[in-house]
Amino acid sequence: MIYLPIAEMPVNVLLVLLVSGGVGFVSGLVGVGGGFIMTPALIFLGVPAPVAVATGASQIAATSFSGIMTQTRRKNVDWRMGLLLSIGGIAGSAMGVWLFERLLRLGQLDLIISILYLFLLSGVGFLMLSETYSLWRGRTTSGVSILRRPARTVAHTLPFRIAFPRSGLYISVIPPLVLGFAIGALAAIMGIGGGFILIPAMIYLLRMPTHVVVGTSLFQVLIVSSLVVILQSAATQTVDLVLAALLMLGGVVGAQFGARIGAGLKNEHIRGLLGLLLIAASAKFLFDLVIPPEEPYVLGGGLW
């Protein structure tokens, strides 16, 4: 047991390491960031939701930094695009932290986090399940090819177009800024990196070549999550350094093992299982929202 100085609660060190290691393992296995599993897992462990969200961001910063080191070596980062996404992300996360702080004072933060996770987890869960199902039926080889890439998107018609040599694009700066802003705001409120939203958007909306997508999105996630940690520390004091250290240790080690095992494994079944798990977790959030409460009154207004 170790006492968390900010969450003001004792937690079982082994349990937290096991959970963060497990989440890291799954994220390495399937190739997702894992923030959207880590934060709900912490909430289920009894960590106050504001602390779970703000502290989760530091673990995302750690994993995205270790990922980006590998990607830079392979020259898979479009720095110009990454910078634009990050500028949008900085504005978005600043607004997200401001909103987070307002909702916390109003006593509505836990509710908003529950609702956002309900949609996010069920959405991602169904996507993963349907992907597994269509593979199982043998229709397509990959979920990505279900959607056709449009030749021209809104990114090509809007003004302020500039060249992105590494991606081989000549598109408007507005879509990357808006996209970065939206991901930044979600990252601040939900404690996610947002890669699993950012990556499809970069492929289908911005039409970036796939080899630069992962590295560039990691760059944006790194900048945004680092900023979220600093802003949350300053505005709401909900970042728990001890919990963060445990999450980094478990998450980083778990992800490496997951990636190693995942490399030699067909992961359609794992994705299907993860999809089921996410739907189960979202069902828990849904039940808590719709079942008439036994205790109609709640404490609120303070930090938690």
Added chain:
Amino acid sequence: MKRFMAALAFLAVASGASAQQPSDPLNELPAAVAEEQITVSSDYRGSYITVFGVNPDRRGRGDIVVVVRGPNESAVIMRKRNFYGLWINGDPVEFAQAPTFFAVLSNRPLRQIANAQSIWEHQLDPAASAQLASAVPDGADPSAYRRALVRLRYAQGLYQSYDGRIRPGERGGLTMYQGGLFRAVVRLPANAPIAQYSADTYLFRDGRLISSQRIPITISRVGIERRIHDLATNASWLYGIVTVLLALAAGWAAALIFRRT
């Protein structure tokens, strides 16, 4: 017989004096707290507060009440409302003052010891210290909010009461020994705020307060817990930057270690 009369006279004087001046040193309730300093370090899992005392009445007449209080702070209670099928928090009501921790222990049920008015007056009930600061929404009952605050804090273990009935398996409680000696044990859960507390001991006889005493208890962070908390509250920007640097170091170390193996 002479001695008995003298003792009776002394008692009459003493109780007469105490009616005007409850903290008369002649009749002060001798009490002490075993843990006047409680430290919170990284292995903190809550604590116990033990209050010892002696009933000055040689024949052990009177009732003992021990109250351990945390600081009063403002609190907000909200009521869940159904909003298109979802239960959302609404109708906030603010309390200007409410005890953050409150444990009341007595040798028999409090209502048999003192009447409702003096329970309220001496704040022997957590609800007595909770002051509403804002008006309640239309049609709502202010006392329902007060009861809800007390109920929720009881559920969190932050409010406790013990009225002399033995509850097996629980360490907390008030035990009376021979010679008027008593011992009160309060479980301080890990979620209780880290602050300045006080332990009050009260001696009641025939429903009247005879004497009382207050002993301060300090709960404070020490070591690394203190340093982290101080940094997070006093230098929150620096704290955020330190956390990010730690994250970058962890990510960098992971990338290095796992590339080699």
